[in-house]
Amino acid sequence: MxxxxxxxxxxxxxxxxxxxxxxxxxxxxxxxxxxxxxxxGGETAIGGLIENYPGYPEIxxxxxxxxxxxxxxxxxxxxxxxxxxxxxxxGDCFEIDTEGGQKCLATSIILAVGRERRxxxxxxxxxxxxxxxxxxxxxxxPLHRGNTVAVVGGGDSAVKGATLLSKYxxxxxxxxxxxxxxxxxxxxxxxxxxxxxxxxxxxxNVIALEGGDGLEGIALDREHNGASELDVHGIFIExxxxxxxxLARQLGVNLNDIDEIIxxxxxxxxxxxxxxxxxxxxxxxxxxxxxxxxxxxxxxATAAYEWASAHPNACRWHAAVA
Ligand SMILES: Cc1cc2nc3c(=O)[nH]c(=O)nc-3n(C[C@H](O)[C@H](O)[C@H](O)COP(=O)(O)OP(=O)(O)OC[C@H]3O[C@@H](n4cnc5c(N)ncnc54)[C@H](O)[C@@H]3O)c2cc1C
Numbered sequence: 001m002x003x004x005x006x007x008x009x010x011x012x013x014x015x016x017x018x019x020x021x022x023x024x025x026x027x028x029x030x031x032x033x034x035x036x037x038x039x040x041g042g043e044t045a046i047g048g049l050i051e052n053y054p055g056y057p058e059i060x061x062x063x064x065x066x067x068x069x070x071x072x073x074x075x076x077x078x079x080x081x082x083x084x085x086x087x088x089x090x091g092d093c094f095e096i097d098t099e100g101g102q103k104c105l106a107t108s109i110i111l112a113v114g115r116e117r118r119x120x121x122x123x124x125x126x127x128x129x130x131x132x133x134x135x136x137x138x139x140x141x142p143l144h145r146g147n148t149v150a151v152v153g154g155g156d157s158a159v160k161g162a163t164l165l166s167k168y169x170x171x172x173x174x175x176x177x178x179x180x181x182x183x184x185x186x187x188x189x190x191x192x193x194x195x196x197x198x199x200x201x202x203x204x205n206v207i208a209l210e211g212g213d214g215l216e217g218i219a220l221d222r223e224h225n226g227a228s229e230l231d232v233h234g235i236f237i238e239x240x241x242x243x244x245x246x247l248a249r250q251l252g253v254n255l256n257d258i259d260e261i262i263x264x265x266x267x268x269x270x271x272x273x274x275x276x277x278x279x280x281x282x283x284x285x286x287x288x289x290x291x292x293x294x295x296x297x298x299x300x301a302t303a304a305y306e307w308a309s310a311h312p313n314a315c316r317w318h319a320a321v322a
Contacts, residue, residue, distance in 0.1 A: 007105040007315035008034045009308035010301070011096050013084040013247060014112030016042020017290045018278025020068035021297030022110045022304070027075035029305040034106070035072065036098060038083040041065030042114050043279070044290045048138035048164060053290055061138075064290070084113075087247050092273065092314035105315040108304040111248055111261060111269075111276040112297060115241035115288075120152065122209050125237075132215025137161025137236045144169045149234035150218055151175070152206055158238035159184040159192045165236065166195035173230060175201045175220070183286075209235065243280045256282050267300030273307050273314075275300035 010026050012019045015037020026033035044050065047061035056064065072079055082098040087109060089095075094106045117135045119125055125133055134140040137151065141164050149169045151162040154176035162174040172195070179202050181189055192198060201224050208219040210229070218235055220228045243260050245253075253269045253276070254262045260282040267275040267283070277283070277300040278293035308314075 005095070005103040005105050006034075007093075007107075008032045009106065010034075010108045010110060010304040011036065011084075011087075011094065011104060011106035012110040012112060013037065013087075013096075014042065014110075014114060014278070015040050015079065015081070016112060016114055016278060016293060017044050017065070017068060018042075018112035018114075018280075018293040018297035018300075019110070020065070020072060021294040022112060022277055022301040023077045023079070023297075024068075024071040024075070025298045025301035026304060027072065027077050029301065031305050031308050033301075033304075034078045034080065034104060036080045036082050036084050036096070036102075036104075038081070040069075040081070044293075046136050046139055047290070048160070050290060061290075068294070084247060087251055089251065089271075089273075092311050094273065094315075107308045107311050107314040108273045108275065109251075110267070110297070110300045110304055111253075111274065111280060112278045112293075112300070113244040113247065114279045115243050117237075117241050118239045120206060120237055120239070122206070124209050124211075128209065128211070128215050131213065132211065132232075132234050133209070134234065134236050135238070137164050137238065140234070140236070141165045141168050144234045146170050147233040148231060149173070149236065150206070150230060150232045151236045151238055153238035153240070154178055154181050154183060155238065155240060156184045156188055158236075159188045161236050161238050162198050163188065163191045163195055165234075166192075166198050169234070170197065172198045173201055173232065174198060175204050175206060177203065177205050179203055206235070241279075245280065248274075248276070248280075263296075263300075265299070266303040267296055268303050273311070275303045275307075 009031035044061040082100040148171040150173040210217040261276040277296035279288045284292035
Protein backbone atom coordinates (compact mmCIF):
# COMPACT_ATOMS: atom_id res chain seq x y z
CA MET A 1 0.00 0.00 0.00
CA UNK A 2 1.43 3.43 -0.91
CA UNK A 3 1.27 6.15 1.75
CA UNK A 4 -0.51 9.30 0.62
CA UNK A 5 1.39 12.52 1.18
CA UNK A 6 -0.05 14.61 4.02
CA UNK A 7 -2.44 17.34 2.81
CA UNK A 8 -2.42 20.87 4.27
CA UNK A 9 -4.55 23.95 3.72
CA UNK A 10 -1.44 26.07 3.24
CA UNK A 11 2.21 25.26 2.69
CA UNK A 12 4.50 28.14 3.62
CA UNK A 13 7.99 28.14 2.07
CA UNK A 14 10.55 29.95 4.26
CA UNK A 15 11.52 30.27 7.89
CA UNK A 16 11.95 34.03 8.24
CA UNK A 17 9.74 36.80 9.60
CA UNK A 18 7.19 36.53 6.77
CA UNK A 19 6.88 32.75 7.02
CA UNK A 20 6.59 32.63 10.83
CA UNK A 21 3.99 35.41 10.87
CA UNK A 22 2.03 33.61 8.13
CA UNK A 23 2.24 30.34 10.09
CA UNK A 24 0.91 31.98 13.24
CA UNK A 25 -2.00 33.66 11.48
CA UNK A 26 -2.89 30.49 9.56
CA UNK A 27 -2.97 28.52 12.82
CA UNK A 28 -5.20 31.13 14.42
CA UNK A 29 -7.58 30.92 11.44
CA UNK A 30 -7.76 27.23 12.35
CA UNK A 31 -6.68 26.01 8.97
CA UNK A 32 -3.92 23.43 8.66
CA UNK A 33 -0.53 24.99 7.84
CA UNK A 34 2.98 23.60 7.36
CA UNK A 35 6.12 25.74 7.34
CA UNK A 36 9.06 24.42 5.32
CA UNK A 37 12.21 26.54 5.45
CA UNK A 38 15.87 26.13 4.75
CA UNK A 39 17.46 28.30 7.46
CA UNK A 40 15.94 29.25 10.80
CA GLY A 41 15.07 32.93 11.16
CA GLY A 42 16.12 34.06 7.68
CA GLU A 43 18.03 37.33 7.42
CA THR A 44 16.63 38.75 10.66
CA ALA A 45 18.38 35.99 12.59
CA ILE A 46 21.75 37.17 11.28
CA GLY A 47 20.84 40.87 11.25
CA GLY A 48 22.47 41.62 14.61
CA LEU A 49 20.86 44.15 16.89
CA ILE A 50 17.34 45.09 15.80
CA GLU A 51 16.23 48.48 17.14
CA ASN A 52 13.24 49.16 14.95
CA TYR A 53 10.85 46.33 15.75
CA PRO A 54 7.94 47.73 17.82
CA GLY A 55 7.68 46.34 21.32
CA TYR A 56 11.41 45.62 21.56
CA PRO A 57 13.56 48.74 22.04
CA GLU A 58 16.51 46.55 21.13
CA ILE A 59 16.77 42.82 20.58
CA UNK A 60 19.20 40.50 18.83
CA UNK A 61 17.71 39.34 15.52
CA UNK A 62 18.14 35.68 16.43
CA UNK A 63 16.24 36.16 19.69
CA UNK A 64 13.50 38.04 17.86
CA UNK A 65 13.09 35.11 15.49
CA UNK A 66 12.90 32.72 18.46
CA UNK A 67 9.97 34.87 19.69
CA UNK A 68 8.39 34.67 16.20
CA UNK A 69 8.72 30.88 16.29
CA UNK A 70 7.17 30.40 19.76
CA UNK A 71 3.47 30.71 18.77
CA UNK A 72 3.94 28.13 16.02
CA UNK A 73 5.09 25.63 18.62
CA UNK A 74 2.21 26.65 20.88
CA UNK A 75 -0.32 26.06 18.09
CA UNK A 76 1.41 22.86 16.98
CA UNK A 77 2.32 24.10 13.49
CA UNK A 78 4.87 21.73 11.91
CA UNK A 79 8.10 23.55 11.04
CA UNK A 80 10.35 21.52 8.77
CA UNK A 81 14.05 22.38 8.21
CA UNK A 82 14.27 21.69 4.48
CA UNK A 83 14.45 23.41 1.11
CA UNK A 84 11.42 23.35 -1.18
CA UNK A 85 12.72 22.31 -4.58
CA UNK A 86 9.51 22.11 -6.59
CA UNK A 87 5.85 23.05 -6.46
CA UNK A 88 3.44 21.88 -9.13
CA UNK A 89 -0.28 22.45 -9.51
CA UNK A 90 -2.74 19.62 -10.17
CA GLY A 91 -6.25 20.94 -10.48
CA ASP A 92 -6.75 23.00 -7.33
CA CYS A 93 -4.09 21.14 -5.36
CA PHE A 94 -0.38 21.91 -5.11
CA GLU A 95 2.27 19.20 -4.74
CA ILE A 96 5.39 20.24 -2.85
CA ASP A 97 8.74 18.41 -2.97
CA THR A 98 11.77 19.11 -0.82
CA GLU A 99 15.51 18.56 -1.14
CA GLY A 100 15.30 16.13 1.77
CA GLY A 101 12.88 13.93 -0.20
CA GLN A 102 9.69 14.94 1.58
CA LYS A 103 6.43 15.44 -0.29
CA CYS A 104 3.19 17.07 0.78
CA LEU A 105 0.02 18.48 -0.73
CA ALA A 106 -1.54 21.89 -0.10
CA THR A 107 -4.59 23.83 -1.19
CA SER A 108 -2.64 27.09 -1.13
CA ILE A 109 0.97 28.25 -1.10
CA ILE A 110 2.74 31.18 0.53
CA LEU A 111 6.16 31.93 -0.95
CA ALA A 112 8.22 33.66 1.78
CA VAL A 113 11.69 32.74 0.60
CA GLY A 114 13.41 36.13 0.78
CA ARG A 115 16.42 37.16 -1.27
CA GLU A 116 19.88 35.81 -2.14
CA ARG A 117 22.92 37.97 -1.34
CA ARG A 118 24.91 39.17 -4.38
CA UNK A 119 28.57 38.28 -4.86
CA UNK A 120 31.36 40.24 -6.57
CA UNK A 121 32.13 37.25 -8.84
CA UNK A 122 35.88 37.61 -8.31
CA UNK A 123 38.48 34.89 -8.59
CA UNK A 124 38.96 33.07 -5.24
CA UNK A 125 35.94 34.85 -3.71
CA UNK A 126 34.19 31.55 -3.03
CA UNK A 127 37.38 29.71 -2.05
CA UNK A 128 38.20 32.32 0.62
CA UNK A 129 34.79 32.43 2.28
CA UNK A 130 35.73 32.02 5.96
CA UNK A 131 39.34 32.96 5.16
CA UNK A 132 38.75 36.68 4.84
CA UNK A 133 35.70 36.82 2.57
CA UNK A 134 32.34 37.31 4.29
CA UNK A 135 28.78 38.29 3.38
CA UNK A 136 27.71 38.87 6.99
CA UNK A 137 29.36 41.58 9.07
CA UNK A 138 27.22 40.70 12.05
CA UNK A 139 28.36 37.07 11.99
CA UNK A 140 32.06 37.61 11.36
CA UNK A 141 32.96 41.05 12.74
CA PRO A 142 34.35 39.68 16.04
CA LEU A 143 36.88 37.60 14.05
CA HIS A 144 38.59 40.79 12.90
CA ARG A 145 39.72 42.31 16.19
CA GLY A 146 42.66 44.61 15.45
CA ASN A 147 42.62 43.94 11.67
CA THR A 148 42.16 46.24 8.72
CA VAL A 149 39.04 45.30 6.76
CA ALA A 150 36.94 46.56 3.86
CA VAL A 151 33.19 46.68 3.41
CA VAL A 152 31.84 46.84 -0.13
CA GLY A 153 28.50 48.52 -0.71
CA GLY A 154 26.55 51.67 0.00
CA GLY A 155 23.18 50.56 1.36
CA ASP A 156 21.92 50.09 4.89
CA SER A 157 23.56 46.68 5.36
CA ALA A 158 26.96 48.01 4.27
CA VAL A 159 26.74 51.07 6.50
CA LYS A 160 25.53 49.10 9.53
CA GLY A 161 28.18 46.48 8.87
CA ALA A 162 31.00 49.05 8.67
CA THR A 163 29.85 50.68 11.91
CA LEU A 164 29.79 47.34 13.69
CA LEU A 165 33.20 46.39 12.30
CA SER A 166 34.65 49.70 13.53
CA LYS A 167 34.16 48.39 17.07
CA TYR A 168 36.45 45.40 16.42
CA UNK A 169 38.80 46.26 13.57
CA UNK A 170 41.59 48.80 13.78
CA UNK A 171 40.66 50.32 10.44
CA UNK A 172 37.61 49.92 8.18
CA UNK A 173 37.36 51.02 4.55
CA UNK A 174 33.89 51.27 3.07
CA UNK A 175 34.10 51.12 -0.70
CA UNK A 176 31.16 52.29 -2.78
CA UNK A 177 30.85 52.60 -6.54
CA UNK A 178 28.81 55.82 -6.43
CA UNK A 179 29.92 59.29 -5.30
CA UNK A 180 27.94 59.45 -2.02
CA UNK A 181 25.67 57.39 0.24
CA UNK A 182 22.03 58.10 -0.44
CA UNK A 183 20.19 54.93 0.52
CA UNK A 184 20.99 54.20 4.21
CA UNK A 185 18.70 55.26 7.05
CA UNK A 186 19.96 58.65 8.35
CA UNK A 187 20.44 57.26 11.88
CA UNK A 188 22.72 54.52 10.53
CA UNK A 189 24.66 56.99 8.41
CA UNK A 190 25.20 59.26 11.41
CA UNK A 191 26.61 56.35 13.42
CA UNK A 192 29.00 55.52 10.59
CA UNK A 193 30.19 59.11 10.42
CA UNK A 194 30.83 59.09 14.18
CA UNK A 195 33.19 56.11 13.86
CA UNK A 196 36.66 57.66 13.67
CA UNK A 197 38.39 54.57 12.21
CA UNK A 198 36.15 54.27 9.13
CA UNK A 199 37.27 55.72 5.81
CA UNK A 200 34.91 55.89 2.83
CA UNK A 201 36.26 55.41 -0.68
CA UNK A 202 33.71 56.52 -3.28
CA UNK A 203 33.59 55.97 -7.04
CA UNK A 204 35.59 52.76 -6.68
CA ASN A 205 35.09 49.05 -7.37
CA VAL A 206 37.00 46.06 -6.03
CA ILE A 207 38.45 44.25 -9.05
CA ALA A 208 40.66 41.57 -7.45
CA LEU A 209 41.28 39.70 -4.22
CA GLU A 210 44.90 39.02 -3.30
CA GLY A 211 46.63 36.69 -0.89
CA GLY A 212 48.05 33.21 -0.35
CA ASP A 213 46.09 30.85 1.91
CA GLY A 214 43.53 33.57 2.57
CA LEU A 215 42.77 37.19 1.86
CA GLU A 216 45.63 39.66 2.36
CA GLY A 217 44.63 42.53 0.10
CA ILE A 218 42.29 43.91 -2.53
CA ALA A 219 42.78 45.82 -5.78
CA LEU A 220 40.61 48.78 -6.72
CA ASP A 221 39.84 50.11 -10.19
CA ARG A 222 41.22 53.52 -9.22
CA GLU A 223 43.93 54.93 -6.99
CA HIS A 224 43.20 55.97 -3.43
CA ASN A 225 45.91 57.99 -1.66
CA GLY A 226 48.35 57.11 -4.45
CA ALA A 227 47.75 53.33 -4.48
CA SER A 228 45.19 51.07 -6.08
CA GLU A 229 45.81 48.21 -3.64
CA LEU A 230 44.76 48.05 0.01
CA ASP A 231 46.13 45.65 2.63
CA VAL A 232 43.06 44.12 4.28
CA HIS A 233 42.49 40.80 6.04
CA GLY A 234 38.75 40.86 5.66
CA ILE A 235 36.30 41.91 2.99
CA PHE A 236 32.59 42.14 3.74
CA ILE A 237 30.48 42.08 0.61
CA GLU A 238 27.20 43.89 1.28
CA UNK A 239 26.02 44.77 -2.22
CA UNK A 240 22.41 43.80 -2.15
CA UNK A 241 20.37 40.77 -2.94
CA UNK A 242 18.19 39.15 -5.59
CA UNK A 243 14.72 37.74 -4.90
CA UNK A 244 14.61 33.91 -4.86
CA UNK A 245 12.11 33.30 -7.58
CA UNK A 246 12.79 29.75 -8.84
CA LEU A 247 9.60 28.43 -7.23
CA ALA A 248 7.58 31.42 -8.46
CA ARG A 249 8.82 30.82 -12.00
CA GLN A 250 7.85 27.11 -11.80
CA LEU A 251 4.32 28.20 -10.96
CA GLY A 252 4.06 30.90 -13.65
CA VAL A 253 3.91 33.73 -11.09
CA ASN A 254 4.38 37.23 -12.55
CA LEU A 255 7.52 39.16 -11.60
CA ASN A 256 8.34 42.86 -11.98
CA ASP A 257 11.37 44.26 -13.83
CA ILE A 258 13.67 43.61 -10.84
CA ASP A 259 12.38 40.05 -10.43
CA GLU A 260 10.24 40.68 -7.36
CA ILE A 261 6.98 38.73 -7.11
CA ILE A 262 4.07 41.03 -7.95
CA UNK A 263 1.38 40.81 -5.26
CA UNK A 264 -1.85 42.61 -4.53
CA UNK A 265 -2.55 44.18 -1.15
CA UNK A 266 -3.42 40.77 0.36
CA UNK A 267 -0.29 39.08 -0.99
CA UNK A 268 -2.09 37.28 -3.82
CA UNK A 269 -0.12 36.59 -6.99
CA UNK A 270 -1.59 36.16 -10.48
CA UNK A 271 -1.78 32.37 -9.89
CA UNK A 272 -4.87 31.38 -7.93
CA UNK A 273 -4.02 29.85 -4.57
CA UNK A 274 -0.45 31.21 -4.60
CA UNK A 275 0.39 34.02 -2.21
CA UNK A 276 3.77 35.62 -1.46
CA UNK A 277 5.11 37.70 1.42
CA UNK A 278 8.21 39.53 2.57
CA UNK A 279 11.41 40.51 0.79
CA UNK A 280 10.72 38.28 -2.22
CA UNK A 281 7.77 40.53 -3.21
CA UNK A 282 7.26 44.04 -4.54
CA UNK A 283 4.93 44.83 -1.61
CA UNK A 284 7.05 47.25 0.37
CA UNK A 285 9.28 48.84 -2.27
CA UNK A 286 12.68 49.64 -0.80
CA UNK A 287 11.55 49.24 2.81
CA UNK A 288 12.43 45.58 3.13
CA UNK A 289 12.39 45.06 6.87
CA UNK A 290 11.33 42.54 9.49
CA UNK A 291 8.20 44.53 10.30
CA UNK A 292 7.04 44.76 6.67
CA UNK A 293 7.81 41.07 6.05
CA UNK A 294 5.84 40.06 9.16
CA UNK A 295 2.86 42.20 8.17
CA UNK A 296 2.84 40.74 4.67
CA UNK A 297 2.97 37.24 6.15
CA UNK A 298 -0.18 38.02 8.12
CA UNK A 299 -1.95 39.36 5.02
CA UNK A 300 -0.92 36.38 2.87
CA ALA A 301 -2.18 33.97 5.54
CA THR A 302 -5.52 35.77 5.46
CA ALA A 303 -5.71 35.33 1.68
CA ALA A 304 -4.70 31.67 2.06
CA TYR A 305 -7.42 31.17 4.66
CA GLU A 306 -10.03 32.66 2.32
CA TRP A 307 -8.82 30.52 -0.60
CA ALA A 308 -8.58 27.30 1.40
CA SER A 309 -12.03 27.86 2.95
CA ALA A 310 -13.51 28.24 -0.54
CA HIS A 311 -11.76 25.06 -1.78
CA PRO A 312 -12.12 22.61 1.11
CA ASN A 313 -11.72 19.44 -0.93
CA ALA A 314 -8.98 20.51 -3.34
CA CYS A 315 -6.36 18.06 -2.11
CA ARG A 316 -8.69 15.39 -0.81
CA TRP A 317 -9.69 14.53 -4.39
CA HIS A 318 -6.07 14.73 -5.49
CA ALA A 319 -4.91 12.42 -2.73
CA ALA A 320 -7.69 9.98 -3.60
CA VAL A 321 -6.62 9.67 -7.24
CA ALA A 322 -2.82 10.05 -6.76
C1 LIG B 1 22.69 42.43 7.82
C2 LIG B 1 21.21 42.75 7.86
C3 LIG B 1 20.71 43.57 8.85
C4 LIG B 1 19.34 43.87 8.89
N1 LIG B 1 18.87 44.69 9.87
C5 LIG B 1 17.54 44.92 9.97
C6 LIG B 1 17.03 45.72 11.03
O1 LIG B 1 17.78 46.25 11.85
N2 LIG B 1 15.68 45.89 11.10
C7 LIG B 1 14.82 45.33 10.21
O2 LIG B 1 13.61 45.51 10.35
N3 LIG B 1 15.28 44.59 9.17
C8 LIG B 1 16.62 44.37 9.04
N4 LIG B 1 17.10 43.62 8.00
C9 LIG B 1 16.15 43.18 6.96
C10 LIG B 1 15.33 41.97 7.41
O3 LIG B 1 16.21 41.00 7.95
C11 LIG B 1 14.56 41.40 6.22
O4 LIG B 1 13.75 42.40 5.66
C12 LIG B 1 13.68 40.21 6.65
O5 LIG B 1 14.51 39.17 7.12
C13 LIG B 1 12.84 39.69 5.50
O6 LIG B 1 12.11 38.58 5.94
P1 LIG B 1 11.60 37.46 4.92
O7 LIG B 1 10.88 36.48 5.76
O8 LIG B 1 10.91 38.09 3.78
O9 LIG B 1 12.91 36.82 4.28
P2 LIG B 1 14.16 36.12 4.96
O10 LIG B 1 14.39 36.61 6.33
O11 LIG B 1 15.27 36.29 3.97
O12 LIG B 1 13.76 34.60 5.04
C14 LIG B 1 13.68 33.79 3.92
C15 LIG B 1 13.57 32.35 4.38
O13 LIG B 1 13.31 31.52 3.26
C16 LIG B 1 14.17 30.38 3.32
N5 LIG B 1 14.29 29.82 1.97
C17 LIG B 1 14.90 30.29 0.87
N6 LIG B 1 14.70 29.49 -0.19
C18 LIG B 1 13.92 28.48 0.25
C19 LIG B 1 13.34 27.33 -0.36
N7 LIG B 1 13.52 27.05 -1.65
N8 LIG B 1 12.60 26.50 0.41
C20 LIG B 1 12.39 26.76 1.72
N9 LIG B 1 12.92 27.84 2.36
C21 LIG B 1 13.66 28.68 1.63
C22 LIG B 1 15.44 30.94 3.93
O14 LIG B 1 16.29 29.92 4.41
C23 LIG B 1 14.84 31.81 5.03
O15 LIG B 1 14.49 31.03 6.12
C24 LIG B 1 18.46 43.31 7.92
C25 LIG B 1 18.97 42.46 6.93
C26 LIG B 1 20.33 42.19 6.89
C27 LIG B 1 20.86 41.29 5.81
